[in-house]
Amino acid sequence: MSALAGLYLHIPFCHSKCTYCSFITGSYEDLLVQRYLTALLKEIASTSKLLPPLAQKIDTIYLGGGTPSIITPEWIESLLNACYKHFLVDSSSEITIEINPADINLERLKYYKNLGINRVSVGVQSFIDEQLKEIGRDHSSKEAILAIENLRKVGFDNISLDLIAGLPNQTLKEWKYNLSKALELSPEHLSIYLLEVKEKTTLYAQIRSGKLKKPDDDLAAEMYETLLENLTNNNYQHYEISNFAKSSGNFHSKHNKKYWLDIPYYGLGVSAHSYYNQVRYSNVKSTHTYIEKIENFGQAIEEKVFLDDSEQVREAIMLRLRLIEGINLEEFKATYNFDILATYKEAFSELLENNLIEVTNGYLRLTQRGILFSNEVFVLFV
Numbered sequence: 001m002s003a004l005a006g007l008y009l010h011i012p013f014c015h016s017k018c019t020y021c022s023f024i025t026g027s028y029e030d031l032l033v034q035r036y037l038t039a040l041l042k043e044i045a046s047t048s049k050l051l052p053p054l055a056q057k058i059d060t061i062y063l064g065g066g067t068p069s070i071i072t073p074e075w076i077e078s079l080l081n082a083c084y085k086h087f088l089v090d091s092s093s094e095i096t097i098e099i100n101p102a103d104i105n106l107e108r109l110k111y112y113k114n115l116g117i118n119r120v121s122v123g124v125q126s127f128i129d130e131q132l133k134e135i136g137r138d139h140s141s142k143e144a145i146l147a148i149e150n151l152r153k154v155g156f157d158n159i160s161l162d163l164i165a166g167l168p169n170q171t172l173k174e175w176k177y178n179l180s181k182a183l184e185l186s187p188e189h190l191s192i193y194l195l196e197v198k199e200k201t202t203l204y205a206q207i208r209s210g211k212l213k214k215p216d217d218d219l220a221a222e223m224y225e226t227l228l229e230n231l232t233n234n235n236y237q238h239y240e241i242s243n244f245a246k247s248s249g250n251f252h253s254k255h256n257k258k259y260w261l262d263i264p265y266y267g268l269g270v271s272a273h274s275y276y277n278q279v280r281y282s283n284v285k286s287t288h289t290y291i292e293k294i295e296n297f298g299q300a301i302e303e304k305v306f307l308d309d310s311e312q313v314r315e316a317i318m319l320r321l322r323l324i325e326g327i328n329l330e331e332f333k334a335t336y337n338f339d340i341l342a343t344y345k346e347a348f349s350e351l352l353e354n355n356l357i358e359v360t361n362g363y364l365r366l367t368q369r370g371i372l373f374s375n376e377v378f379v380l381f382v
Helices: 030-050 073-086 106-114 129-134 141-154 172-185 202-208 217-233 254-260 287-297 309-320 329-336 345-353 368-372 374-381
Strands: 005-011 057-065 088-099 119-125 159-165 189-194 236-240 243-246 265-268 273-276 279-283 301-306 357-360 363-366
Touching: 005 073, 005 254, 030 073, 030 265, 030 287, 057 073, 057 254, 073 088, 073 106, 088 254, 106 141, 119 141, 141 159, 141 172, 159 172, 159 217, 172 217, 189 217, 217 236, 217 368, 254 265, 254 309, 265 279, 309 329, 309 374, 345 357, 345 374, 363 368, 368 374
Parallel strands: 005 057, 005 265, 057 088, 088 119, 119 159, 159 189
Antiparallel strands: 189 243, 236 243, 265 273, 273 279, 279 301, 357 363
């Protein structure tokens, strides 16, 4: 895994807000979008100037949101050109864009391909139109399938699909249907999340008011087990708690792996997060405030958190445990001068007894049961 940094650009605009979404997003307004993207171009330039030359080397660019595909392809081109101008972008870089099926046509996808974008993440979430409508998605199942077919026509060979398990009122039969439709499309990568009901979301309010039932934990666990069986039988490798990649090829998300492997990344845009030299940075959470700060100062950092060695180690353990292969104990000890098993011997005895973790062939990892109850393991390192 490369130790070069990754670059994340946040595009916080959507046609409508999904009921489960807790990210900083807003509606598309022409003037606001123009000001925001102009500010983002300025932040790209100003951030690179703050970094020493070696830290300017990157090998992933990730356009996320929000909905990056909502802005014009010309703006995407301007953003990428700014990245190439102000950072040292490796020739083998993974360049990802998240797309909403409703925004996409063949010509736009050709434009993306010509820009050098080589990985596309498609926000599908479900192949059942009633479910899509209920959670506030503005595309249909037919549009999602067409978007993926068009990606293939244009020549994209690294496509990732997002699905959500445990949607309100979703049955196991419906979940199996969603999995079967996804597998028919044969994406190189699948990101599959168990629904989290977060405060301050529309979904949280709907459940609290009694309009919708809280998702059933036992059913969600059954869906997850069904997922593992289906994808394993179809030659997908489970490499991170929520992520699967085709076994035939190198289709792990190169960018996201930086988050789990203690590698620097620079998050630019409103509410974006960065990590560099044992410091975590987060930008302001208001789009208007972000624009004003960038226009006036070139930066919009709201908070800096300096991690001491102990905090860095705890975070590294927690994030690495998200990876299915787990932690190479000798390698970790050599890197951080820290013996995980000796330090957590007492705490681990209970986790081992409850079949949440295992130590095999020099690796510490979550068990399948541990994956389902990962938060009970991670709380040890918070």
